[in-house]
Amino acid sequence: MTRLFSFLSSLTFPHGVHPPEFKEATRDQAIRRLPFAPRMIIPLQQHFGEPAIPLVRPQQEVVRGQPIAVANGDLSVAMHAPVTGTVEGIQLMPTARGPKSEAIVIRTLAADSQVVRWGTPRDVNSLSSAGIIQAVQAAGLVGLGGAAFPTHKKLEVPAGHPIDTLVVNGCECEPYLTADHRIMLEHTATLLLGIRLAMRALKAQRAVIGVEDNKLDAVAALRACLSPHDPISVQTVRTKYPQGSEKLLIKALLKREVPSGGYPYQIGVVVNNVSTLSQMGELLPNGQGIIERVVTVAGPGVKKPGNYRVPIGTPLRYLLEQVGYAGDASHIILGGPMMGNTVASLDVPVTKGVSGVIVLPELATQSKPAGKTHPCIRCGRCLEACPVNLNPCELGRLAVKREYAMMQARFHLHDCFECGCCSYVCPSNIPLVQYFRIAKSVNRERLL
């Protein structure tokens, strides 16, 4: 009954898909900690923007929480030592994207208790809007939902764009992932503090927390902490992929559309993820920086699936050894299975933007593995799935003919945000979104 009621009262956007959720294995377990890895790898560029500038030298000793790199300019954030130990060096290390990039490598001091020994507590209530934004940059906060866009840049809205609503993204629409769900349940107070701070920074009058209706316990937990007249409200949204995409969540909650190619602030909205805001509520009062994050480790290949509080810089190899994994050939996905990418090496570390580590042995897809690709039968399912209302059928036809310019000129290729819904539904197994990624990068190069 409550389920039916919540379904009817939930808002949503048109189209989208309903992949199986696979959240049962992890959603009811409290967030746990793991031992510290012996060696931590902290890439200088874990965020969208400029790499940070290191502050430490090789062989220097650092304590947990200490800043080890500062922001390089406006579109960049600071880094902090995730462990107490010794800097081994600043070296080129493999990253999730493939090419190696510079990272600070720290050898963990095994004998240490690893308490955070850095940070000056401050009264957040006295901070001004600009003060909050500065503190957020110094704390190294980026969008923890996956985009890793520097949070202070989101809070620093260009002049002439008044913000009326802060949208808080608690959808977590990707299958397997439950980190945000656990955060809403276990860190409700810090999350609400973070929301209030962000509202102050934005001078926004109200905040709406959008939560998918498969997390009604989180909705109840949040509502229990809010008074009826609170400027913060909680709204359920339909459980549907990609409900957690910024632009579609705005559409669902506020019935507004972000202009094509534009940003949410242009329509008076800023969106932040619940894990980002709860970190903000936790770090700012203590004057600390982000050194760990909650990561869902799950998938058929994982023996002890769950949500773990993982220090940033923990190599995947160490993480997987701790949770145990089965099978030999695997796809290791950072993020969720719909939009996340596989990694090429287990030496890749957990960075700020990694919300989940999913291990799929072989092809644990729902349909039979490696279905044959057929010509498009023009069934129209991709059009009914595309959340931004494109015509993937036509785009795919043009992509095969390599008419990439035409795809942009007539069929709005650049509005595709690569959610993968079209590939997910296509009965002909056409790799549509994969084609579109290629087309977009070719078009980008042509412009240069």
Next chain:
Amino acid sequence: MKPLRIELKTSPHLKQAGSVEHIMRNVVYALLPICAFSIYHFGLSALLLILTTTLTCVATEHLFNRLGRRENSLSDYSAIITGILLALTLPPAFPLWMAAVSAFIGMSLGKVLFGGMGFNAFNPALVGRAFAQAAFPGAISTWTVPGHPDRFTEVLPSTLTMPFTTPPSVDAYTGATPLAQWKFEGMFTETTDLLLGLTTGSVGETSALLIFLCGMYLVVRRLINWRLPAAVLGGAFLTAGVFYLLDPAYYPSPWFVLLSGGLMLGAFFMASDMVASPVTPWGVWIYGLLIGFLTVIIRLFGGLPEGIMYAILLGNAASPLIDHLTQPRPYGKRPPPRLRDALSALRQRLKPKDRRPAAPGKEGA
């Protein structure tokens, strides 16, 4: 710990169940009860007809695949579907050799020459049917009554006609289809007879109820787009309804239009052939309504009693244009400029009128 073999793959890493084979296989399943009923109804001749067209279609596809050195595409079942559908639209006494020729033409001209599955601009079964209509006008309008007592032991005399000879007369068996009865004699068939299929007609078009149920199986399992049959039937019903209201004594009731002839079969199994229909959500509605409308217009005013075949072929021809005109509006894009300009121009024209009385007074003061 065992070393892990890591494989790379781009997202999405999940895939919805349901492939082309799955869809096509289920369309075949949905057609089987209709075939069974028609064999029960028309006997051996119907069975031979279905087998002939299906085997010809499959053989044609295979032959062209071999000639074109293309991959074997029989596993996608679409040739089987074309074969069965063609047989279902032919009269039971249709000579087998003519059926085989029509199936070959439909398959080669209608599908293979366009590039095979996914590329045909027209429904191949209907291309074959249209060829039969043009090439064998006599045989294709000779209808036999159902339920003949000897139907399971003897074939109809015309079924086994030697190629290129005139089929023997089957006068003893012939009857008129409900549509022809209405058109040429002004007689209406009982609704229950139309529903249960106790009438004369093509092999597989007689029982509207059975076809509806089989079609709904596909709709409920979401294997065909429900909008297509809904739009075709809706378009036919509405158009027929308008004429019926104009002159109930002359025009047939919309229910008769809906249940007679090949409309039901066409709506669920031929207009719903996705390859030759538009893909956009709006386009699908327009296409379906157009087919329904054209069917009724041809039936009421054309020379032939049945119009669904030409209506669908015309719809197929129009679908690239419909697609072009109904491209979806992407999220965050404003409505097309022309519409927007027209709206703002309209607003501009409306505005000054309200303000005019106030403005001069102010200026004067």
